[in-house]
Amino acid sequence: MCIAPLIRIIYRPQATEVEFPEHPLDLDAMLSMPQSSDPGPQRPARPHADRLTREQRLALYRHMRMTRTLEERLVALYRQTKVVGGLFRSLGQEADAVGSAYALERRDIMSPLIRNMGSMLVKGATPLEILRQYMAKGDSPTRGRELNIHFGDLVRGFVGQISHLGDMIPVMAGIALSFKMRREDRVVLVYIGDGATSTGAFHEGVNFAAVQQVPMVVIVENNGYAYSTPTGRQTAANSFMDKALGYGMAGVQADGNDVLAVYDVTKAAVDRARAGGGPTLVELITYRRKGHAEHDNQSYVPTGEIEWWAANNDPIDRFVAWLGEHDGVTAEELAAIDASVSQEIDAATDEAELSPMPEPLDALVGIYGEPPTLEPHWYREGVRTAVEQHERPASWGTHDG
Amino acid sequence: MGEITYLEAIREALFEEMERDVNVFCLGEDIGAFGGAFKVTEGLQAKYGEQRVIDTPISEAAIIGAAAGASHMGMRPVAELQFIDFISCGYDMLTNYIATARYRAFLPCPMVVRGPSGGYVRGGPFHSQNPEAAFLHTPGLKIVYPATAADAKGLMKAAIRDDDCVLFFEHKYLYRRVKDVMPAGDHIVPIGKARVAREGNDVSIITYAATVWKALEAAEQLEREDGLSVEVIDLRTLLPMDDEAIVATVKKTNRVMIVHEDTRTGGIAGEITARINETCFEWLDAPVLRVTAHDVPLPYSPPLEDFVLPQVRDIVAVARHLARY
Numbered sequence: 126m127c128i129a130p131l132i133r134i135i136y137r138p139q140a141t142e143v144e145f146p147e148h149p150l151d152l153d154a155m156l157s158m159p160q161s162s163d164p165g166p167q168r169p170a171r172p173h174a175d176r177l178t179r180e181q182r183l184a185l186y187r188h189m190r191m192t193r194t195l196e197e198r199l200v201a202l203y204r205q206t207k208v209v210g211g212l213f214r215s216l217g218q219e220a221d222a223v224g225s226a227y228a229l230e231r232r233d234i235m236s237p238l239i240r241n242m243g244s245m246l247v248k249g250a251t252p253l254e255i256l257r258q259y260m261a262k263g264d265s266p267t268r269g270r271e272l273n274i275h276f277g278d279l280v281r282g283f284v285g286q287i288s289h290l291g292d293m294i295p296v297m298a299g300i301a302l303s304f305k306m307r308r309e310d311r312v313v314l315v316y317i318g319d320g321a322t323s324t325g326a327f328h329e330g331v332n333f334a335a336v337q338q339v340p341m342v343v344i345v346e347n348n349g350y351a352y353s354t355p356t357g358r359q360t361a362a363n364s365f366m367d368k369a370l371g372y373g374m375a376g377v378q379a380d381g382n383d384v385l386a387v388y389d390v391t392k393a394a395v396d397r398a399r400a401g402g403g404p405t406l407v408e409l410i411t412y413r414r415k416g417h418a419e420h421d422n423q424s425y426v427p428t429g430e431i432e433w434w435a436a437n438n439d440p441i442d443r444f445v446a447w448l449g450e451h452d453g454v455t456a457e458e459l460a461a462i463d464a465s466v467s468q469e470i471d472a473a474t475d476e477a478e479l480s481p482m483p484e485p486l487d488a489l490v491g492i493y494g495e496p497p498t499l500e501p502h503w504y505r506e507g508v509r510t511a512v513e514q515h516e517r518p519a520s521w522g523t524h525d526g
Numbered sequence: 527m528g529e530i531t532y533l534e535a536i537r538e539a540l541f542e543e544m545e546r547d548v549n550v551f552c553l554g555e556d557i558g559a560f561g562g563a564f565k566v567t568e569g570l571q572a573k574y575g576e577q578r579v580i581d582t583p584i585s586e587a588a589i590i591g592a593a594a595g596a597s598h599m600g601m602r603p604v605a606e607l608q609f610i611d612f613i614s615c616g617y618d619m620l621t622n623y624i625a626t627a628r629y630r631a632f633l634p635c636p637m638v639v640r641g642p643s644g645g646y647v648r649g650g651p652f653h654s655q656n657p658e659a660a661f662l663h664t665p666g667l668k669i670v671y672p673a674t675a676a677d678a679k680g681l682m683k684a685a686i687r688d689d690d691c692v693l694f695f696e697h698k699y700l701y702r703r704v705k706d707v708m709p710a711g712d713h714i715v716p717i718g719k720a721r722v723a724r725e726g727n728d729v730s731i732i733t734y735a736a737t738v739w740k741a742l743e744a745a746e747q748l749e750r751e752d753g754l755s756v757e758v759i760d761l762r763t764l765l766p767m768d769d770e771a772i773v774a775t776v777k778k779t780n781r782v783m784i785v786h787e788d789t790r791t792g793g794i795a796g797e798i799t800a801r802i803n804e805t806c807f808e809w810l811d812a813p814v815l816r817v818t819a820h821d822v823p824l825p826y827s828p829p830l831e832d833f834v835l836p837q838v839r840d841i842v843a844v845a846r847h848l849a850r851y
Contacts, residue, residue, distance in 0.1 A: 271630045279598065285631040289622045295588040296623060299595020306577055329588035336583055492629050492665050494689035
């Protein structure tokens with residue numbers, strides 16, 4: 126694809142001599158740029174996206190809107206201290222999460238990252254589950270054991286991530302390996318950020334997947350920053366897509382803020398994996414408009430950068446414009462969807478607030494299959510009982526005299 | 527049926543379990559046609575094919591992580607580490623991902639991570655390690671470390687059938703040195719149960735793996751030269767630990783030493799001592815003492831390695847001290 130040189134300039138102002146442009150991404154130029162294999166059309170060919178129905182495209186819109194509005198609700202709850210841990214936003218990345226997960230079948234298994242709430246919603250995670258999870262409730266998907274969107278469900282096809290970035294790549298390669306061994310018609314999709322590509326686990330997992338030719342799609346979400354570290358401080362490679370070459374696997378790149386482009390490129394990779402063509406590395410270019418977490422004031426971001434993306438490259442705004450132009454979707458239709466989203470979130474919030482907090486003793490359940498529970502420390506049961514129950518010999522020690 | 531070695535016993539367990547359950551598969555470096563660095567998996571790939579006996583890149587994190595992913599889907603992977611020393615390369619996967627998976631995500635990891643361990647073989651600092659204590663501190667993992675050929679087979683079969691991740695330490699000094707006639711039938715040694723390797727009344731030695739044999743040799747010498755009756759407890763499983771067996775031997779002899787080949791500080795002997803202190807302090811006639819390696823990386827040269835590691839004479843000396851106390 127031809128958009129890469131533009132993108133590189135944006136993210137590497139300190140690493141190159143290139144001056145940081147006032148308006149780094151010329152979207153019109155990008156979209157009208159002729160494709161090498163397809164010089165005719167004014168926009169990239171999207172065979173898979175073109176097969177989506179109007180109804181499916183509206184579903185994509187609803188998932189993106191749900192992601193954004195639910196996160197806004199979580200911010201409100203965070204400020205009321207009802208979200209007891211950290212809060213992570215995916216503002217501006219909704220298209221990359223939703224469009225990629227939408228390319229999966231229900232039987233496929235996906236592993237999200239912290240900015241993939243949208244992917245989880247597509248896979249069937251509910252706002253109620255997410256709210257309970259953030260609020261540390263006893264009936265949350267992890268019964269209060271894990272934070273935020275760190276939860277999964279193999280039936281609906283998503284696996285809970287851990288905080289150690291990169292680790293999900295080998296794990297998901299193993300799930301894909303099991304599909305290959307059992308000749309199951311299933312595909313794995315795993316997300317990784319620009320920062321986590323620097324881990325050893327990423328390298329080991331991707332290499333393993335490529336050697337084993339397992340049905341796996343690796344989505345590298347390049348959102349410009351890993352916490353405060355810009356992509357140019359993360360890698361000297363020209364693009365993450367280029368890394369695929371070194372592993373002997375397919376690599377593609379797409380505009381991560383164009384939900385149809387994301388769907389299209391991911392669907393092609395999923396289809397290739399399903400057909401036995403092995404893993405693909407998909408780089409999606411997007412932009413993280415909020416900090417790493419809610420506490421992060423983004424002081425490290427060049428002035429104007431966030432505002433530029435908000436004004437010129439918001440994935441929902443872009444898709445709304447597209448829907449109006451190509452599908453004749455009216456403002457009333459969208460408003461009805463938005464209202465149903467808000468209604469669902471309101472109802473889920475009310476229900477989540479009523480949920481009980483976990484019972485403390487549940488903390489000792491299920492660390493092993495056998496034994497199923499652990500005993501609390503004796504002093505938690507009351508010192509006197511413990512002393513009374515403590516068996517002693519008739520005399521101190523067994524010295525005879 | 528003749529005797530087979532500790533190594534052959536492990537191999538026999540792998541064959542039997544792969545035959546019994548199609549979900550069992552092996553992965554690791556050079557384990558296929560080559561049969562592994564110590565030939566534990568010799569013949570497995572010829573019988574079960576490349577799909578079930580997988581040669582992997584040199585990637586301990588990928589081997590262990592992929593095993594976890596496959597285990598989530600109902601497979602029962604057996605991951606070989608060429609030497610257990612390299613388990614540190616997969617430490618993050620084991621402690622952060624695997625050990626927490628059942629608890630935080632209700633995703634069991636029925637898998638085995640196995641590999642040749644231990645010293646007394648002139649392997650130097652990176653082919654002699656006993657890293658079991660590094661994982662004893664991780665809830666969610668199980669650790670076994672057999673001393674006999676029969677236990678090696680029975681524990682391997684139990685480990686493969688266990689619904690959690692079992693770290694299976696194989697002592698390479700014992701691979702071809704100890705033999706047993708295998709018990710008939712489907713021989714399973716339950717995880718979490720210690721074994722009385724030798725009955726005695728005067729002093730107890732709690733130990734596991736290669737030092738079980740050092741302790742037995744010391745016990746014979748002590749009986750012959752001092753008339754002491756020494757009990758030797760072979761823990762077999764380190765996590766979960768058999769507290770009942772430990773308490774029973776303390777109450778029987780009232781004088782206890784713990785012997786392990788691993789280094790002393792932060793080692794398993796300290797944990798056992800604390801448990802004895804908490805559960806049967808009043809039964810002791812002497813302080814619990816430790817015989818362990820010195821706190822150094824294991825050196826290569828024989829005079830150095832022999833000095834650093836616990837020897838029979840060390841066990842004899844400490845037993846005499848305990849008996850006199």
